Amino acid sequence: MSEKAKKVAHVESRMVVSTRDKLVGGTIRYIVIALAVIFALFPVVFIVSSAFNPAGTLSTQSLIPRGVENFEELFTNFRALMVDELETYPFWNWILNSFVVASITTVLVVLITAMSAYSFSRFRFYGRRTMLLGILLIQVFPNLLAMVALFLILNDIGRLADTIPEALPFLSFIDWSWIKRFSLDSIGGLILVYMGGAMGINTWLMKGFFDSIPREIDESATVDGATHWQTFWQLIFPLVRPILAVVGVLSFVGTFNEFVLARLVLRDTDSWTLMVGLFNFINSDFNRDWGKFAAGALISGLPVVALYLALQDQIVGGLTQGAVKG
Amino acid sequence: MSAAGSASSPPSGGAGLPSDPFNLLFTILRYAGLMLLNALGLVIIYGFISDDNLSLAIVFAVITVGANIITFVPALYPLRWMTPGLMLVTLLVIYPIIITVVTSTTNYNNFHLFTKAQAVRLLERQRYVPEGAATYAYQIFQNEAGEFALWLSREGEGGALEVAFAPAGAPIVAVANPPAEPPETYEGYRLLAGADRTAALTAAGQTVFGIGDDTAQISSRREAARPLVQRYVYDPATDRLTDNQTGTVYVADNKTGFFTRENSAETLSPGFRVSIGLDNFSRLVSDPGLRGPLVDIFVWTVVFAFLSVVTTFAVGLAMALVLNDPIVRGRKIIRSLLIIPYAMPGVISILVWRGMLDQNLGIITRTIADTFGVQLQWFSDPALAKVAIIIVNLWLGYPYMMLVTSGALQAIPSDVYEAAAVDGANPSQRFWQITMPLLLVTVGPLLIASFVYNFNNYMMIELLTRGDPPIPGSPTPAGYTDILISYTYSLAFGSNQGADYGYASAITIVIFILVAIVTLMQYRFTRSWEEVSENV
Structure with a gap:
């Protein structure tokens, strides 16, 4: 058979797919899939096995835990992490901190940006275009780049707790140390930093959602005597709620997983979030605490993975709009 | 309203x-x-x-x-x-x-942390014990809040015992009719004795007691001195600082940000921040010590971002093509399994990979060593460290590419393929000449976004290699796997040579300009700017 004839035959065979081709193609595909699944799941299996391996060091890990005598031994690492060694590693504090930071940030960001986006979507005012373009530009400067400046700002804010009672003695009856809750080494300071970084992209995103809701709805409400505030809360907000929920979940997970800025701001063991805590766990000695790290990783990773898998269709929808990490 | x-x-x-x-x-x-x-x-x-x-x-x-x-x-x-x-x-x-x-236009670093006014105030706060100051025997007291106080006693005129109580940051008061021995407690303060006293000695030794002109300080193990005298006095008119103890005059050098002794290189600490114009930027290109690692780091940053995009896109696209084929069964489950790496918190994933690749103890290294007899030095060999980074980033990033290309593939109408098949295009022609161009139109902007993201993917580098192995002979802390942002971070917060915020900010601005250019290209690509104008 000549080259050309071969090609023709091939094309024909593709058009009327034969059973043999199906079988070969299918097998190749399944092999590729199997390799990919092994690649994807190998580290996951490794964490799970490390978490349940009573020998908690890195050097003794294998994919199947060895030498397990009884059922209780499987939970050696979990017990150490959640009960026995709370003095050194306040694990529950970290979990609480992570949840507090992620929830407060998410709720405030969604509310504040929804209000801004409503304004951009419904009102026409002088400077609107400039501000929208400004938001796009600001996004180019991620708050990771500004970390030096953010660090210094939080540091300066914290100094107010001492300078205000010094400079204004008649106000020293107020306990100004609350300002330290918004400076370095505080959860409040971290929330501020996260909120600042989330304003740009989320306002832009939400404006898109609001734009998709017909303005006739507002107008009819206005005719009925509703204020803008009432229209926003009682009409528009419920309509975008499903989308806001997805944005909220993604923002929650993103904040929950954030590490770089959290490590920059939080220095004290008790104020760490889960990710900073897990990092410091093994940073000092990679070998010794491996089992406990794996147990902590499993506890914090499972809910996030479950959330992603449950919402994967919505997340894919959000991805194509460039709304999430990646 | x-x-x-x-x-x-x-x-x-x-x-x-x-x-x-x-x-x-x-x-x-x-x-x-x-x-x-x-x-x-x-x-x-x-x-x-x-x-x-x-x-x-x-x-x-x-x-x-x-x-x-x-x-x-x-x-x-x-x-x-x-x-x-x-x-x-x-x-x-x-x-x-x-x-x-x-x-970025200042010399803000460890030696120049403060503004000039703050530095002057800090210097003016320093005290010294003048010759001929009265000396006292002392006992240390401490209150519930941990604040110290001194019980000062000496033999006054006529041999009578003269005692003063000196709390930190509050006026020193004379104790009338003092007891011969200090009491156990005095005005809410408790006498420290034995081991407590020894433990408190260092902290108390650095404390200034009293307030204003009447201050006291511990001068030796047995003695405390009172009153202390302000050491430096600043004269704003001449911009000079005089040392009362030695009589030396220090002139403010507003170019280097130090108070410098005349005709001498001696400077006072702390210095202060001054504007140095574009020196930080010119140091980027002119200082050979800095330029060396910076060029390497820049090249690796671009290579890293580019390879990350290419590898994740290739694998993601391959998986999307396989999973879009209707003959594969259980696609929903397979897809769920394959996106797990994307769903895992990044910190955890990277640290787990670092554990698996650990060059002595990691399971992958051990398995390779057992099978092939090669102990791979993942984190001390520059090339291998880079390979490790690309592999781990591939693991983290391909599910994202799989998800977006999968959506884009489904959006390509099937009649295009039918027409191509009729025209006799073979599968590779169909892929390269139909699928790819159409796909790139949709996912192109996302590829650029991914490039920008990886360009600043600080977390990946910091957690997996921390920039190691270090580049030998570099004047600033720099490693072979450092990217620009991780290099900046160690400049700003690095421990070895102290923090240099000014220089770090200059690099930050360079990064910002680079990223802004790439992003601008992206907006051109997606016509985001036109969208903005239309909506306005």
Whole structure:
């Protein structure tokens, strides 16, 4: 058979797919899939096995835990992490901190940006275009780049707790140390930093959602005597709620997983979030605490993975709009 | 709200009756909130001014005044909705950008942490024990809050015992009719004895007791001196600092940011921040020690970002093609399994990979060593470290590419393929000439976004290799796997040679310009700018 004839035959065979081709193609595909699944799941299996391996060091890990005598031994690492060694590693504090930071940030960001986006979507005012373009530009400067400046700002804010009672003695009856809750080494300071970084992209995103809701709805409400505030809360907000929920979940997970800025701001063991805590766990000695790290990783990773898998269709929808990490 | 409603464009017919109780409550709440904000704003501004921190004082002034203008000018009604957002953006986005630009033109580093006024105040706070100062025997007291106090005693005129009680930061008072031995407790303070006293000695030795002109300090194990004298005095007219103890005069050098002794290289610590123009930027290109690692780091940053995009896209696309084929069964489950790496928190994934690749103990390294007899030095060999980074980033990133290309593939109409098949195009022609071009139109912007993301993928580098192995002979802490942002971070917060915020800010601005150029290309690509203009 000549080259050309071969090609023709091939094309024909593709058009009327034969059973043999199906079988070969299918097998190749399944092999590729199997390799990919092994690649994807190998580290996951490794964490799970490390978490349940009573020998908690890195050097003794294998994919199947060895030498397990009884059922209780499987939970050696979990017990150490959640009960026995709370003095050194306040694990529950970290979990609480992570949840507090992620929830407060998410709720405030969604509310504040929804209000801004409503304004951009419904009102026409002088400077609107400039501000929208400004938001796009600001996004180019991620708050990771500004970390030096953010660090210094939080540091300066914290100094107010001492300078205000010094400079204004008649106000020293107020306990100004609350300002330290918004400076370095505080959860409040971290929330501020996260909120600042989330304003740009989320306002832009939400404006898109609001734009998709017909303005006739507002107008009819206005005719009925509703204020803008009432229209926003009682009409528009419920309509975008499903989308806001997805944005909220993604923002929650993103904040929950954030590490770089959290490590920059939080220095004290008790104020760490889960990710900073897990990092410091093994940073000092990679070998010794491996089992406990794996147990902590499993506890914090499972809910996030479950959330992603449950919402994967919505997340894919959000991805194509460039709304999430990646 | 009714008055405000008329300022916005939608017809405001009978909007918002003034008698509406909900509205009234809302108005009251708003003005109460504003009053609170103003009061707090004033205090904070004053606090920053007295801390010689003029820039933050200005920022808070802008925020406070802005909030008032927005509330009281009806034409700004639309901005009222954005007030909290604008306040946050001003403080935490716009101001940091300005600060970064300004810092990049200063010598802000470990030796120049303070403004000139702050440095002068710190120096003027220093005290010394003048010759001929009275010496006392002392006992250390401490109160519940941990503050120290001294029980000072000496033989006064005529042999009578003379005792004074000197708390830290409060006036020293003479004790009338003193007991021969110090009491166990005195005015809420407790006498420290034995081991407690020894433990407290270091901290108490650094404490200045008393206030104003009458201060005391521990001068040796047995003696304390009183009163102390201010050591440095600043004269703003001549811009000089005089050392009262030695009589030396130090001149402020506003070019280097130090108080320098005349005709000598001796400087006082701390120094202060001064503007050094574009020196940080010219050091980037002119200083051979800095330029060397910077070029390497820049090249690796681009290579890393590029390879990350290419590998994740290739694998993601391959998986999307396989999974889009209807003959594969269980696609939903397979897809769920394959996106697990994307769903896992990044910190955990990277650290687990670092554990698996650990060059002595990691399971992958051990398995390879057992099978092939090669002990792979993942983190001390520059090339292998780079390979490790690319592999781990592939693991983290391909599910994202799989998800977006999968969606884009489904959007390509099937009749295009049918037409191509009729024209005799073979599968590879169909892929390269139909699938790829159409796909790139849709996912192209996302590829550029991914490039930008990886360009600044600090977490990946920091957690997996920390930039190691280090580049030998580099004057600044730099490693073979450092990317620009991780290099900047170690410059700003690195421990070895101290923090250099000025230089780090200069690199930050260079990164910003590079990223802005790439992003601008992306907007061209997606016509985002046109979309903006259309919507306005």
